[in-house]
Amino acid sequence: MADIVRLGRQHLAVHGAAALSLRAVARDLGVVSSAVYRYVENRDELLTMLLVDAFNELGDRVDEAVAGAEEHDHRGRFMALGRAVRSWALGEPASYALLFGSPVPGYAAPAERTTGPGTRVVVSLVGILDAAARAGCLSGGHQDGHFPAALAADLAAIRAQFDLEMSQDLIARGLLVWSALFGAVSFEVFNQYGPDTFAAPGELFEHHLSVLGAVAGLEAADS
Amino acid sequence: MADIVRLGRQHLAVHGAAALSLRAVARDLGVVSSAVYRYVENRDELLTMLLVDAFNELGDRVDEAVAGAEEHDHRGRFMALGRAVRSWALGEPASYALLFGSPVPGYAAPAERTTGPGTRVVVSLVGILDAAARAGCLSGGHQDGHFPAALAADLAAIRAQFDLEMSQDLIARGLLVWSALFGAVSFEVFNQYGPDTFAAPGELFEHHLSVLGAVAGLEAADS
DNA sequence: ATCTATAGAGAGCACTGCTCTTGACTTATG
DNA sequence: CATAAGTCAAGAGCAGTGCTCTCTATAGAT
Numbered sequence A, B: 001m002a003d004i005v006r007l008g009r010q011h012l013a014v015h016g017a018a019a020l021s022l023r024a025v026a027r028d029l030g031v032v033s034s035a036v037y038r039y040v041e042n043r044d045e046l047l048t049m050l051l052v053d054a055f056n057e058l059g060d061r062v063d064e065a066v067a068g069a070e071e072h073d074h075r076g077r078f079m080a081l082g083r084a085v086r087s088w089a090l091g092e093p094a095s096y097a098l099l100f101g102s103p104v105p106g107y108a109a110p111a112e113r114t115t116g117p118g119t120r121v122v123v124s125l126v127g128i129l130d131a132a133a134r135a136g137c138l139s140g141g142h143q144d145g146h147f148p149a150a151l152a153a154d155l156a157a158i159r160a161q162f163d164l165e166m167s168q169d170l171i172a173r174g175l176l177v178w179s180a181l182f183g184a185v186s187f188e189v190f191n192q193y194g195p196d197t198f199a200a201p202g203e204l205f206e207h208h209l210s211v212l213g214a215v216a217g218l219e220a221a222d223s
Numbered sequence C: 001a002t003c004t005a006t007a008g009a010g011a012g013c014a015c016t017g018c019t020c021t022t023g024a025c026t027t028a029t030g
Numbered sequence D: 001c002a003t004a005a006g007t008c009a010a011g012a013g014c015a016g017t018g019c020t021c022t023c024t025a026t027a028g029a030t
Helices: A002-015 A022-029 A043-067 A074-091 A093-100 A111-118 A120-134 A149-162 A168-189 A201-216 B002-015 B022-029 B043-067 B074-091 B093-100 B111-118 B120-134 B149-162 B168-189 B201-216
Strands: none
Touching: A002 A022, A002 A043, A002 A093, A022 A043, A043 A074, A043 A093, A043 A111, A043 A120, A074 A093, A074 A120, A074 A168, A074 A201, A093 A168, A111 A120, A120 A149, A120 A168, A149 A168, A149 B201, A168 A201, A168 B168, A168 B201, A201 B149, A201 B168, A201 B201, B002 B022, B002 B043, B002 B093, B022 B043, B043 B074, B043 B093, B043 B111, B043 B120, B074 B093, B074 B120, B074 B168, B074 B201, B093 B168, B111 B120, B120 B149, B120 B168, B149 B168, B168 B201
16 A cells, blocks of 8 residues: 555654654544554554655665766766755655664664665765776775774775775775765754754855865865 | 653663653652653653753763863864764763754754753864864864855854854864764764674774864874 | 455554642641 | 641543454455
8 A cells, every 4th residue: 555655754754753653644544543554564664664765765866866977077976966865855854864863762674674775875875986996086095004903804894895996094984974974964954053053054065065075085176 | 850850861761762751750750640740841841851961961071071181182182072972972872862863753952941051062172173273283274265155154153153263164174073973973873884884883983083183174193 | 146355444452641630748827 | 726828649531642353344256
């Protein structure tokens, strides 16, 4: 019953994740509450459906945005990815909160159904960075070194898992940029900067993205 | 009734923010549910109490850590701040989620009671950065410029509000570092890196902190 | 025509936040 | 000392929640 997911998304957007009520969507569906249990195992399963739905929507937006940039403009692709994440998050704050905010109490996302869609953004990001590295467009730290042993092992494992060309240093920077990107988006979506601090949050984000690109090793195109 | 806050914190830590139940803390208090309404207006007011409590605990930890570092070792103070945030967050994930995760549905923190404690960390951070700037220890971007007008105005307003010496460029970088720090912590606390990705999350964080210090303009001390 | 699968209704259990009324106990006051 | 005021907690009750169970109506297949 696709209607259930549709109405669930609507409720999610209006009332937030933890207030998602099966009875309420049943009401909106014009049906008694017990009836929806024919189609949905659980409140948690509905939450999982909405979770993978949101993950895929975000992934689609990011893929579109990245594909819309020049293939060899690695920095442009990175900026497009960042902007896509931000604009989706601002447009769907409740879904964003479900994906990247505090975990819903008593709910654990089933890894086997969510890890695939849940990693699309980071897969896209490492794809961009590794392509830049292979093209020789990633500045800084071209060799491994000076990492503590355990961290070096973790980074090596990641490099092996994604079959990357990048040095450990660049992988570590990529991880920082990844978390920093979502940190910046979360601050904006969750209003962590304080009320009415910025008249132009988009411009601040653009600045952040630019600096993060440099941190990742993507040089600013000389304009 | 300090016991209510104490038991509330305990429930928060065990069951999470959105599952905080007045009836449950009343049960643990050995009292009927209506009785706690003598001392607490609301479920939301209990949440607010826990919120400012957590903000202050985090602020205390950060202040202690920063005070424990050499006054003129600006980079050391920054690293101490970051480590304090991370260790508190990992120790009190539910409180951290309440402060920096998705907003609790139907709950809006009363600004007049939370903005004070809620800004202690960022006040400490800008204090560190501005002290470094005044001491001439902040590298990069010593003059304003090349910002869009609206963003430049926002940054100028921040500089005026906190009476800062730093250039607009350094303020913008400080904001990025601020949000990136919490992004990195959130990724770790909320398990966003994926399950079992890192055997040594602390070392990765240490790396991130080091890079973020450089982004803010704090040069690594030559060792 | 009968049999079966399916969709939904309805009642019910245990839980939640919250309100209102009632009663007991303590303290201050005339 | 007796009475009035104030404080604390209990209990009932309302509306909402997730979830389970049993029952019924209907459409399609045999």
